[in-house]
Amino acid sequence: MLEIKNVSKTYPGGTQALNDVSFSIPDGQFLAVIGLSGSGKSTLLRCINRLIEPTAGEIIWNGVNMVPLPENEMRLYRRKIGMVFQNFNLVARSSVLTNVLSGRLGYINPAWSLINRFSKEDYRDAMLQLERVGIADKANQRADELSGGQQQRVAIARAMMQNPEIMLADEPVASLDPVLAHSIMQYLEKINQELGVTVICSLHFLDLVHRYADRVVALNEGKVVFDGLPAEIDDAKFKDIYGRDAERVG
Amino acid sequence: MKKEKNSILKSLRVALIIIGLVVFYAIGFSVTKVNLSETKSPTRQTQLVRIIRALFNPDLVTYDKVSTEVKSSVQVPCKEKEIIPIPAEESDGPYLVLSSNCLNAGESVTVEGYNFPPLESQFVQFVPPNGVKLKFAEASTDRDGYFKTEGVIPKNRESDDPQTIQVTTTAYAGNIRPSQTVRDTWNKIVETLFLALLSTTVGCILALPLSFFAAKNLMEKVKSDFISISLTLFLIPIGFYIGIKLASLISGQINRFAMQGWILIVSTILAGAAVYLLIRWLFNRESAADNGNSAKQLLMLAKAALGFLFVSFLYLLANSMMAIGTQLNISLGVFGFLGSFIEDLGEILEMIIPLLLGFSIAFLFSSWGSRLGKHLIKKVAPGTTRILSTLFAIIAYAAIALLLMGILNWLYLFKNPRIYLHYPALIGGAIGLILSLLHKPDEEMKIGNAVYFITRMIFNVLRSIESLVMVIVFVVWVGIGPFAGALALALHTIAALGKMYSEQVENILDGPLEAIQASGANLLQQIVYAVVPQIIPPYISFTLYRWDQNVRTSTVIGFAGGGGIGFLLQQNINLLNYRAASVQMIAIAIVVSLMDYLSGYVRNKIV
Incomplete structure (x- = not known):
């Protein structure tokens, strides 16, 4: 159970990205976060694993409030929270295998990772994850030689190396074409359904939301404007979320 | 009407600016002592013509x-x-x-x-x-x-x-051949190139780790609570001191055996093998991860033993390198310089082991300090922690003040212990007291920003001193010659490359760094896995550029006694031997343009 209580975030420039956001996510849910660009979706996801520090509020995971934790303890929680990004965020010049292995960094002794040493189990695990996303044959290529869809699969494999209980996905398919988008979403669905990983995914397209999400939270200017089932989004709700002038497409 | 007034004001302003500029340039002329009649004087002109003709008639060839x-x-x-x-x-x-x-x-x-x-x-x-x-x-x-x-x-x-x-x-x-000047110039150009290469290498190696401390995007993430900072501040110097003492203790023990020849080399290999095996054993142990208390103690013991063994191995290695080098120097004849190179490397290794050990133990102590601080915050009653925090802060800032004053005392030789002991201890303690009253023990301080600021400042100060000036100090230390020049250039290179490198670190893509951080990696791992792969191409490019620049600088560094071709050039100019000086100028032009072309080519290939 992940509870988000009264979380606000104001950036140093004065922009308020999140304004008193509260909701809770039961384990094993596939939650979609929707909203316009700049509505605070990315900030919300990054507040959960504290890549961005919330200015106020609590984020309670299994009874522990993670907001006041010092960096070295936060690390231990962070490794149980996988994350994939819109721009994949692979290390371009490193090999696919190294990128996947770097998902283990939170678990191993930092001194060993300095000399680029991972255990045999980690190597086996990494190859297994790559096989699961179907690109084991690319393990020794440089990450930037792969296509966008392949890169996102590597990113999922990297996140899965953390053995996560929560998977944060920040617009994972926004840079991909519709066919690839579905294949990536299906991986996330598989992780959610087969391994019971809670997935929190921000999305642009409503059809993806209808197809994959158990529940939707919509943000507008940092506030929760909708929290419910995907099927409940009718035209009135749609206009609340995306503004008066918005037209439904697709 | 109003418009006209404005335009009058405008032209007045323009006129004032023009008058100001004229006055400005007039001052410039008088200050630089522009003397046009001197340029027309016939004696000067004949001298000029003579020099120009000599310069265009380089002493290139000689014949029977x-x-x-x-x-x-x-x-x-x-x-x-x-x-x-x-x-x-x-x-x-x-x-x-x-x-x-x-x-x-x-x-x-x-x-x-x-x-x-x-x-x-x-x-x-x-x-x-x-x-x-x-x-x-x-x-x-x-x-x-x-x-x-x-x-x-x-x-x-x-x-x-x-x-x-x-x-x-x-x-x-007949029998046309290069003149003696050309041969001397060739020798000195080779010297110049190697001088630049050495100084660039040393500068690059040292600038690499330092550049991370001068990168804002990394350093602003470094935070610690107040009490841990106080603890770390005085534990670091103590750790450094202990490290240096420990190194001299170990080296003393090793030198007591006075091993020579084969015994020395065999024991070096044995020590190396022991280090390797211990690392492997530790690695397997660590991944097995059984968390019994006795197992933990055993691991601690093994790590301490590994540290001790590793330092001993380094000392043995240095000793064997020196021994092998000396032997080779005798037996290799013409290639004896290879032997003395190995000998020098051994000596350098021996010189830096105490520093390495000092830094390692200082690092160890600082991590213990911050762990102790966190433990105090969590487990000890807040009142006690507050008192301890005040106490630590007083000790820490007094220690820092004493350390700084110790440096000043070394420079200025104050005779009065009040100035270099009592006052700084009091003032530092007072600062610590005030800081501890202002900040709670568990308050997060952005200590990284202070590190960033200090590193940047050192880089900027070092960079602003031209290597031509630095070489004067080094000439006093190691004598006139290319070694002094190489040291001066290396010091300048550290600062220049450090700044350029750190700017590259600041320019990396945030995404991969964010992703690695999200996987639970600590700062060190983030640097190794997300920063380093991104900065390798610009680092190589900047290092090449710096070598190119060092070649240019080392052509003039000889003017101040730093060896290289500048030394020869200055000699010939002083002897009015312009035909020889011309050869050296041509050589500089060729080498500099070749380096420019070559480094550009390699940079294009790599990046």
Whole structure:
């Protein structure tokens, strides 16, 4: 159970990205976060694993409030929270295998990772994850030689190396074409359904939301404007979320 | 009306600006002592022309010459007006025609020369029977190789034997080859290139780790609570001191055995093998991860043993390198320099082991300090923690103040212990007290920003001192020569590369860094896995650029005694030997443009 209580975030420039956001996510849910660009979706996801520090509020995971934790303890929680990004965020010049292995960094002794040493189990695990996303044959290529869809699969494999209980996905398919988008979403669905990983995914397209999400939270200017089932989004709700002038497409 | 007023004001402003600029440049002219009449003075102009001609006539080649002596005999004194026949005209070789062959001392005689090399100075000599060559007359040949001059027969050279008037001419005889200047210049250019290479390498190695401390995007993430910072601040110097002492202890123990020859080398290999095996064992243990208390103690013990073994191994390695180097230096003959290189490397290793150990133990102590601080915050009652925090802060800032004052005391030699002990301790303690009252023990401080600021400041100060100035200090330390130049250039390179590197770190893509951070990696791992792969290409490019720049600088560093080609150039300029100086200038131009081209090519290939 992940509870988000009264979380606000104001950036140093004065922009308020999140304004008193509260909701809770039961384990094993596939939650979609929707909203316009700049509505605070990315900030919300990054507040959960504290890549961005919330200015106020609590984020309670299994009874522990993670907001006041010092960096070295936060690390231990962070490794149980996988994350994939819109721009994949692979290390371009490193090999696919190294990128996947770097998902283990939170678990191993930092001194060993300095000399680029991972255990045999980690190597086996990494190859297994790559096989699961179907690109084991690319393990020794440089990450930037792969296509966008392949890169996102590597990113999922990297996140899965953390053995996560929560998977944060920040617009994972926004840079991909519709066919690839579905294949990536299906991986996330598989992780959610087969391994019971809670997935929190921000999305642009409503059809993806209808197809994959158990529940939707919509943000507008940092506030929760909708929290419910995907099927409940009718035209009135749609206009609340995306503004008066918005037209439904697709 | 209003508009007009505005335009008047506008033109007035423009006029004022123009007048101001004129005054400004007038001051500039007078300050730089612009003296146009000097440029027109004929003596200066002839000097200028001479230098320019010399510079355009570099002393590049030398060739064999044959000198022939063209003689004509005379009778001094002229006893019987006896006529010695004047040699018949020869059509091809050079010959002399005298107005008379029978002369008395003090009489003048006209000397005409035919078929000499055209447009050259010729020196006419008078040679009495004892063979001494006396200066007689001087002339220049015309286009046809003809000259005519007049000389006076010297006194006190009367003899019964015929005497000689002769001209020595030299002629080109083939076997053209580079001149001595060219060979000297080549040697010095090689020296210059290696000087630049060494200083760039050393600068690059040291700038690499330092650059991370000067990168804002990394350093602003470094935070710690107040109490841990206080603890770390005084534990770091203590750790460093202990490390250096420990190193000298270990090296003393090793030197007591006074191992030599094969025994030394075998024990080095054994120590290396032991280190390797222990690391492997530790790695397997760690991944097995059984968390019993005794197992943990065993691991701790093993790590301590590993540290000790590793330092011993390094000392043994240094000793064997020195021993091997000395041996090779003797036995390799011409390639003895390879031996002395290994010897020097061993010596460098021996010099840096104490520093390495000092830094490692300081690092260890600092991590213990911050762990202790976190433990105190969590487990101890807040009141006690507050008191302890105040106490630690007083000790820490007093220690820092004492350390800083110790450096100043070394520089200025204060004799009064009050100045270098009591006052700084009091002031530092007071600062610590005030800070501890202002900040709660668990308050997060952005300590990284302070590190960033200090590193940047050191880089900027070092960078602003030209290596040409630095070399003066190093010349005093290690003597005139390329070594002083290499040290000065290296120091300057650390600062320059450190700044350039850190700017590259600041320019990396945030995404991968964010992703690695999200996986639970700590800062060190984030640097290794997300920052380093991104900065390798710009680092290589900047290092090459810096080498190129160091070659340029090392061409002038010799002016201040730093060795390299500048040394030769300055010597030749001081000796007014402009033809040789010209060779060196050409060499510099060739090398600099070649380096420029080459580094550009390699940079294009890599990036």
